Amino acid sequence: MEVLEARNLSVSLVGVDVLRHISFTLRRGRVLGLVGESGAGKSMLGRVIARDLPTAFKVRSGALTFQGHDLVTIAGEKHRELLGDSIAFIPQEPLTALNPVLTIGQQFDEHLGRLGVPQADRRTRMITALGNVLLHDPVTLLDRYSFQISGGMCQRVLIAMAFASEPALIVADEPTTALDVSTQAHIVQIMRKMQRDHGTALLFITHDLRLAAHVCDDILVLYAGDIVERGPARTLTAMARHPYTLALQAANPPLDGPAHRLATLPEQMPGIGAFTTLPGCRFAPRCPVADEECGRAVPPLREIAPHHFVRCSGACLTQGAKASAPEPLPVATTTPGVPVLVLKDVAKHYPGERDWLGRRRPGTDAVKAINLTVRAGEFVGIVGESGSGKSTVAKLIMGLEPITAGRIAIDGNDVSVNDSAARQVRLGTLQMVFQDPQSALNPRRPVGRLITQSLEAARSTASEADRVMRARALLAETGLSADLLQRFPSQLSGGQKQRVNIARALCVTPRLLVADEIVSGLDVSVQAQILNLLLDLRRDRGIGLVFISHDLSVVRYLCSRVLVMQHGAVVEQGDAEAVLGRPQHPYTQSLIAAVPPEDPDRPWPCNSP
Known part of the structure; x- marks a missing residue:
């Protein structure tokens, strides 16, 4: 039919x-x-x-x-x-689709009311529908707000409402x-x-x-x-x-097989x-x-x-079906000497809130005694599910959050305490590339001012002409036209915004980039351009990279080493090909099994109902 x-x-x-x-x-x-x-x-x-x-x-x-x-x-x-x-719809952004000032139960009740379900039957229907999408304890969930549950749980709620x-x-x-x-x-x-x-x-x-x-x-x-x-x-x-x-x-x-440089489309x-x-x-x-x-x-x-x-x-x-010979990936080389970044037994604990009697609730160990060393020219990936502690590690490296225990060293300088001296070390050595370029770029500034913005933070004495010259060089290095200098972020594509984001991070010539989910949600052709750009920057500048992602295929393409995190702890680490090709820990194995295979005839998901 x-x-x-x-x-x-x-x-x-x-x-x-x-x-x-x-x-x-x-x-x-x-x-x-x-x-x-x-x-x-x-x-x-x-x-x-x-x-x-x-x-x-x-x-x-x-x-x-x-x-x-x-x-x-x-x-x-x-x-x-x-x-x-x-006709029902399941939208892309579950946190945007759900009203943050109404509980899940209130929104579901409103939806069922519109469908003509009697008031007496709605609670039972809601509990059954949430159970059908494998949400644990749906009775308690009805009293939660969207910001109190994960994105995946929000998406399941929307699926339940769509099928109701x-x-x-x-x-x-x-x-x-x-x-x-x-x-x-x-x-x-x-x-x-x-x-x-x-x-x-x-x-x-x-x-x-x-x-x-x-x-x-x-x-x-x-x-x-x-x-x-x-x-x-x-x-x-x-x-x-x-x-x-x-x-x-x-x-x-690909997640397996020979690695080669990704082919990209022009323009x-x-x-x-x-x-x-x-x-x-x-x-x-x-x-x-x-x-x-x-x-x-x-x-x-x-x-x-x-x-x-x-x-x-x-x-x-x-x-159209003729494929050109794939270009091999360049061999990664690291610079000997003092590592750019060292994390030694670094931990982060968030204390729990107090109840109405003043008693402290149990806190959260977001990061548990992590050890990490990154040398110049080395790309290291950190993978794991949402809530595994990946982004918290990035915040600790950048000094955006204080560490609870352990030691952080940058170029041999102890920056465990984020004082003014530590901030100066970070400013001269590290730069962060954020996940969402739309929110990371000031919409009121043109591209030329945005990508040289770090000169202001460094209190540079560069003249306006020097800034324009520097901006042109950075645009060329990141594969962008100088015509973009006077454009605003709203006039750029998603891929162009992320390149501007990267160009801004390169302005003060950092030795290490910290990139948090920077290709998440991008079109695959734009993603390929950004990944190839990072490889070119390693070749031309010898830059190191801490690359945080949930996409194992991308991590395998970029990184020589990988750390797998679960519940704040590193459960497996080592050479990227070994860890992703021959995983030993059950959690790593489950992550790899969850990736859609290249062969459409292979069953996926592996435990499909």
């Missing part, structure tokens, strides 16, 4: 098609993946379903049918009845983005189980092609509003033919303003095999195998 069908659906902005002639069919009990980078048009389809298009956007032509109802032309009242009841009405269709928009691998595997398990039990059709929106291969029955690959490839998930990933699909695969570092996806200059294939300016035919007209979707279609010219079909 067809649940959702799009027929030549086009969405436009002031006469420019943002989505062009989108067609697909989603049947009951099936999972359709929409895959592509930011700006591809994935979430725009979800907004068409919800009738939540941005101002001035409109459906220009075509139809989007849900169980016989055209969602484009149906009356508003009937459409609102479908939403939340027959037993909808025919669920739209899941990046539901596992930026979650650690274990939580991602659990969320996928739960969604699969609920979807199978209820026979629900699932529209799964993601930028992770490897994940989509394991979750979805069929996949649509979108680029700048066009379907460039579609087909059965396993067939498409095993026999990808469009150059863009191949580029997505090549940009994702970035065109914005809506550039669409008028691209009457043909919108990927053509970045395509390595494009010919004149590609630029003149939109190529047709060609069936190259049963149910496997590619929007390509003859050049793509004959040359």
Whole structure:
């Protein structure tokens, strides 16, 4: 039975098609993946379903049918009845989607009330629904607020709310983005189980092609509003033919097998303003095999195998599958002498709050006697789930939190006590690259002022001309154009913002960077550019790196050594290839088992219900 069908659906902005002639069919009990980078048009389809298009956007032509109802032309009242009841949504940001001033129970009760569930039955329904998504002690959870539980638990609450009405269709928009691998595997398990039990059709929106291969029955690959490839998930990933699909695969570092430099795409996806200059294939300016035919007209979707279609010219079909010889990764070399960073039995304890009688509640050991040595030119990874203590280690290294016990030395200088002398040592040796460049960059400062901001902290006497010269050099070193000097962060792409973030950290020539989840949530092609940039900086500057991440594939690609943390303690450490290729500790083994394998035919998650 067809649940959702799009027929030549086009969405436009002031006469420019943002989505062009989108067609697909989603049947009951099936999972359709929409895959592509930011700006591809994935979430725009979800907004068409919800009738939540941005101002001035409109459906220009075509139809989007849900169980016989055209969602484009149906009356508003009937459409609102479908939403939340027959059509449900699982958003990307669970902490944003849940109201922080209402308890989980209050929000769930409100949702069930809208569905018409009698007041007397709601509490039982809530407890059952939360139990179905494997949340422990749902009775207690009903009285908690969203900020009192983890991101993974918040996402499970939203899944429970989405399935509460037993909808025919669920739209899941990046539901596992930026979650650690274990939580991602659990969320996928739960969604699969609920979807199978209820026979629900699932529209799964993601930028992770490897994940989509394991979750979805069929996949649509979108680029700048066009379907460039579609087909059965396993067939498409095993026999990808469009150059863009191949580029997505090549940009994702593997967890096993030979390591080589990631292939990257030049430039970035065109914005809506550039669409008028691209009457043909919108990927053509970045395509390595494009010919004149590609630029003149939109190529047709060609069936190259049963149910496997590619929007390509003859050049793509004959040359798109040809892969150039991979470039080997440079051999990492470290500088002998005094290590840049030494942590000796470093611990961090957060005391518990006092109860109403003044008694101290038990505290939290966020970091337990960690030992770490990093030399110049060495990249060391720290991995673990959310709450394992990774980010706390970064704060201790940078002096943002005082240590409870142990010793920290930078270039042989004891900085265990964060006094003025220790701060001066840190300013001259360490720099931090933050996870979210959007919040790390002052929106009121242009790029040129942002990336030389550390000169102000160092009380430099550099003139304005010196700062401009330094900014130009840093932009060139991080692969950015000097044209960006006068732009503001709001005028940059996500990848450009993170490069500016890195350029700012390099301004005072640090010997060690501390990077906390800096590629989490980025598109894979942008991620590949950032990872290659870090390797180039090690080669050119001999910079060391403490790289904190939950992505084991990325850590294996970048780092020569790795520490695995659980509950504040290091449970395994050593050479990255040895630890990730032949893990000894059960926790490390469970982390690796939670990573979606390259082969879509391998079962995943391993303990799938």
